[in-house]
Amino acid sequence: KRRRDIRRQKWQFLAVGVTVAIGVMMFAATYDSYRNLTVSYERTYERLAFADMTITGGSTGLVDAVAGIEGVEAVTVRHTAEVPITIGTTTLRGRLIGMPVPDQPKINKIDVESGRYLTAGTGPGAVAEAHVANTFELSPGSTLQIVAGPGIDVTVVGTAASPEYLWPAASTQEIFVDPKQFGVFFVDDALLENVPPSVAVTETLVLYADGVDVESVDAAVRSAATDSGATSILTQADQPSNSALQLDVNGFEQMSIAFPLLFLTAAGMAMYVLLTRTVFSQRTVIGTLRASGVSARDLLRHYLGFGLWIGTVSAVVGVLLGSVAGALMTSAYTSALSIPDTVVSFRPLTIVVGVLFGVVAGALSAMLPARGASRIAPAEAMRGESPLLSGGRSLIEKLIPPLSSLSVRTRMTLRGIGRAKRRSFSTILGVVLALILVLASGLMIDSMINVVNRWFNVISVQDANVIASRPVDAALLADVTAVVGVTRAEKVSNLGASITTDGVTFGTSLQAFEATTVMHTWTNPSGELPASGFLAGAGLADKLGVAPGDQVRINIPTLDTSITLELVEFVDEPLGIPLYIRYDVLESALRDAGLEDPESLMAEPYVTTAMTTFDPSINRDTTIAAIQGVPGVLSVQDARSLYDLLQEFLALFYLFGGFMLAFGAVIAYSLMFNTVSMNVSERSSEFAALKASGMSNRTIAWMVAGENFLLTAIGIVPGIALGTWVSAKFIESFNNDAFTFSLSVNPLTIVAAILSMFVVAFVSLIPGIRSVKRLDIGRVIRERAA
Template sequence: MRRRRRQFLAVGVTVVIGVMMFAATYDSYRNLEVSYQRTYDRLAFADMTITGGDESLAASLAAIPGVRAVTVRHTADLPVTIGAATLRGRFIGMPTDEQPDVDKIQVQRGSYLLSGGANEAIAEDHIANTYGLQIGDPLTVAVGQKQKFTITGVAVSAEYLWPAPSTQESFIDPKQFGVFFVDEELLKQLPQSVAVRQTLVLYDKGVVTKDVDAAVRAAATRAGATNILTRADQPSNKALQLDVDMFAQMAIAFPILFLTAAGMAVYVLLTRIVFAQRSIIGTLRASGMSARALRRHYLGYGLRVGTVGAIVGVILGVAFGAWMTGLYTRTLDIPDTIVRIRPITMFIGLTFGIVMGAVSAWIPARAAYRIPPAEAMRGITPSTSGGESLMERILPRVSRLPVRTRMTLRGIGRAKRRSLTTVLGVVLALILIVAAGEMLVTTNHLIAKQFKEITLQDASVIVDKPVDKELLAAIDAVPGVAGAEQVAGFDVSITRDGTTFATTLQGFEDNTQMHGWTNPSGALPPSGMLAAKLLKDRLGLSPGDRITISIPAQDVSIELELVGFVDEPLGTPLYARHDVIAKALREAGVDDPETVMAEPTVATVMTRFDPAAGRTATLAALKNIPGVVYVEDSRTLFNVIKEEFSLFDTFIGIMFIFGSVMAFSLMFNTISVNVAERSTEFATLKASGISDRTIAWMIVGENLLLTAAGIIPGIVLGVWISGLLMATFNSDAFNFELTTRPLTLLLAAVSILVIALLSLIPGIRSIKRLDIAAVVRERSV
């Protein structure tokens, strides 16, 4: 091993990276799961959240076996002013003096709500950090008339570890949304259209969740619930679970690629060692060494490199996993960070390395003891088949090329196993490089598509009075505004085959300029509605279905025909024309649907800006219009989403670097073995007067041809695996449909060629140092 320490070191590095990736990602995945679970257990995070239902629902749920606690509360989304900024505030009702049985909060600063307190509010941690809120700071809340609240505490909530307002809003500008906890009695006084009644259910430990879910769902449906949300579908938990799933995927797929590459490198290296030591093997066999001892000796090479690499990989991986867990929980302000050293991680990591070493060394070790002693002692490797190369047989004109070119082509076929391992190494490396590139391109493309082709408005104006023609005219008259439209937005739910799905229903003008449509016609249909494509599989919807849509805030259900689907990266909303929704509401018994759809709790004014106008000045002018509460800037939301995906991009970048290291390691080993195996041939060529440069070009040509042979299958498999990986991240919030760009694939191919050229440098240098006399002496021994 000392004589080939560089080759074994390259193999060892690949093993270390593979095992380290497994240990780090698996431990991060498990650490995040138990960290979240610790927080959920401490704060009694609801297993089921039910919106609506009659007064008897809580008692019915409490009687279900497996239900430990039930809490009833109200929530309301209201404009709130903090200093000079006005934003959407979510106010959650809490009992005074003591925490609720379900969905408690962890007060980090200040105190909990006290009975008799005058409009006290506890700020959730994210909004408190965003605005630097301190104990005693005032809030102004628009509830009919403006009311003053005082911040008495800052708390963490299991519901908002990730501050997602709903399943359709996994990302939001942190300056435009905040959660506050107030006295439940205050929210009870608000009308049903403002404050929504929710029933929270917590299960006993150890129950069969699926069975209790079914019983709770049935009871809620009988009581007239308008939305039923499991813990798995809760917006914050679902968003966090996407990252857990990412670590889980990485913990299996990518280490297997690295360890497969390391196994191939060990196989190639040991095969060369066995061939080089044929004379010694023959002598030992003739002297009585048993086949078992010989097999054990060569297996030891693979076992040693696999074991040492696995030990180092496990140590680094466990440490890296702990660091990643801490970084992640600190970044997201998760209150509990649990880092555990898991024996199972060490065992599996070591097993990966040892099994890889043993399996990859088995074939060369078996070949060593199966060589007949008399043949082995002759010291000459049996010749492989010669003759014309495959390319010469397919294209006869190739046989007219110069001799050195034909030697390059024939060298590929002379050692088929070595050539095949080189091609497979290129394929494995490209899978990782292409997967990294495609996933990065896909996320960036989908975000750009959402905000450049679909979400076309520059800003959404939120008001505190009904939207009428005068208000629209005032907004449209602001310098820099190129258009303004009233858009209706309802929080709704669809129940189909016993499954209730919460989403939003948005109503646009017939020829809206605020939204781009991805259905075949490129426009809203004159009747019926459009739905997100993900709902096709989620609820089994098909065009032509009559869908019943429940609108809890208006205590009404409407029916619309599904006309088609839209393919949008973010969210799973429903869309219809403004007049279509108004007609459906009227048919459902609403006397004046136009008035309902103009109410500030429903209506938003979307605007587009003149590209030549100053964006900051236009936004400021919109905020100064009487009746405007706050303005949501679409560009800010775009930047927020880009920033949130930066952690994902970092992991993709690490994958690309590791893939490049793997490619270099494998190709360096293969080329080094190639040069060592053919040292006699190269020495003969040098002795015949062939220059070092010519021999170097022959080596470069042969290995670039092998690299090129692996590019197309590597790219094809890389794209396919990328699609599978992206599909695992699909949810109610995201539709990750793989985006493939020719430039990305071209760059991947160029990258692998560059890596191949770099890995050739040590082998080419060894040609210059080749001692002809020493090679002849070795051959004669």
């Protein structure tokens, strides 16, 4: 009997099955991707001895103090520097990392992919990190110049991947950096003796033994570093590249639960509606079976079997497809990011949990209809359907009395809604669930677009950054401003910084702007840079528990100093958690900290760049080329290039969101298709009577369409409200140090979602209306009489 029932309603059961399969497939694909990426990263980190702690600055006794801590396996010291580097005709911000020669370091080794490692006695050489090597097509034998001091010509001896730069993040506040504007090179540590002291820092790398309590060792190392006067303390979890990669890993983890649950909830709803309607339509059959001796337990098992059978078959299909999709996603992801190790595993746990998801969803959705069928009394069931309500005006007619004067057909449509409350409620609920699914994807895309547009078009509005080889002073700014197409040039400093409170260190950036800057829009309550103190990203309150009015100590590793200033206000910005300060305030604070000539120091090109804005009527490329011709200008970095980079990065996100939107539309259709088709099936007797009374198929079709469109409209308001709320919670779950997301609602998305519901309602009506046209009046009357 079960097989016959499924064949009779094959399209409805197929729609439910597809929904369950999609939900389980999403779980398997995203969960496997999450686990595969985690293991891939861990293998690379272990093989290349990725540092558990990176400490900047500190006294000479720091190494011995840290080495004596229980659980510490190794401690090494290196130097790093940021200087302009010229490759061909392009000058970029280069980061030089000192390495021992001729053997690799014990901590933060590099995986040489072409060429060789550094050797002694062969002249200045460098190993190019994989991302910059790929961007500039560097290979062994390529040359570059370190633009620092007298200038040093360097030969590329190899290319390599580094555990510190699997994602080429420049700092915790610069997760996204244009690869044409930033590159990492590994050089002989002795080479860094030739760079200016103001751009070189000393770093102590710490590696823990296997199996230690990371939190307790972190606390001990952090305490020793703080006592030693360290200016920055960075755990492996907070390391910029690792932190950036964890954003995606966490995203896969969250999506492996959130979206599948939404889809399986929708599938469960569709199954519940379908089986409830099936039980209702088979009341006389159930009554006959019960009167013939079939037990309530047998009926419960029979109808519960619908959910278990559909759930199990669909889950098996979904988990198999999801496992394959997860493997493909992992390989594509690690290949795109040049991750050295790719680990793909087919996990029994994923298969078991995926199948259980489908089975449980099917069982729970079938339980209530099955129990209802088992509790029907034979005599009651065999009496057939009987009206539970007397006729009368509908609620909407009572609220709007003029509607009572409408035509009979229109009033029948209005009264049909209240006459079958169960049927109407299930239709409205289907619309609500469908809108939640569609809006969860659509508004997520809207919010991401808003983050990018708000940052580049509202907050950070400069057109280009100018890197110079001469001091960034009034003379240079005047020369740049004189270029045709440049409307304004300002000096802006960007210093690596950290803040430590209650043993917790947070790495960030300290950016100094002129008091009258037009390069940045301030989103703090006062809307301007304060004349004393500094501003900070709002996320700093959650990270360190600080509040406006607090005196905060800011460590600046590159200047080997610290300053203490008042946190005046928070800014509401979507990217990072930076610190902002006025130039005169910073220079005064540095002088108080013991620096003799902070004005000259802040004018050094290694510390400060010139930000510019352009006349939009002048060709952008022409203006940039003219600035590059100014004496002392090394390169001009187009700020729009980072915008383009983010758009490329988000293309994958938009693609994923598009798939979710498509899946949501499929599920929305299956929900409404099942609901509408069952509505028509339940009312076959009513429609037969109307046709026997002379009512045309077109009129009946308009009545069916009118009732379902009206129910769809009723479901729109709660659907949008709940869909918006679910979207907000889902988007907020992605907030971190790099991004601060908030819900952004594009009215066009809401309009499109509403229209899509009516389109889906219309399309799902087509099979039902066709069945009305094919309705055999004689057969229906005979069935009723039986």
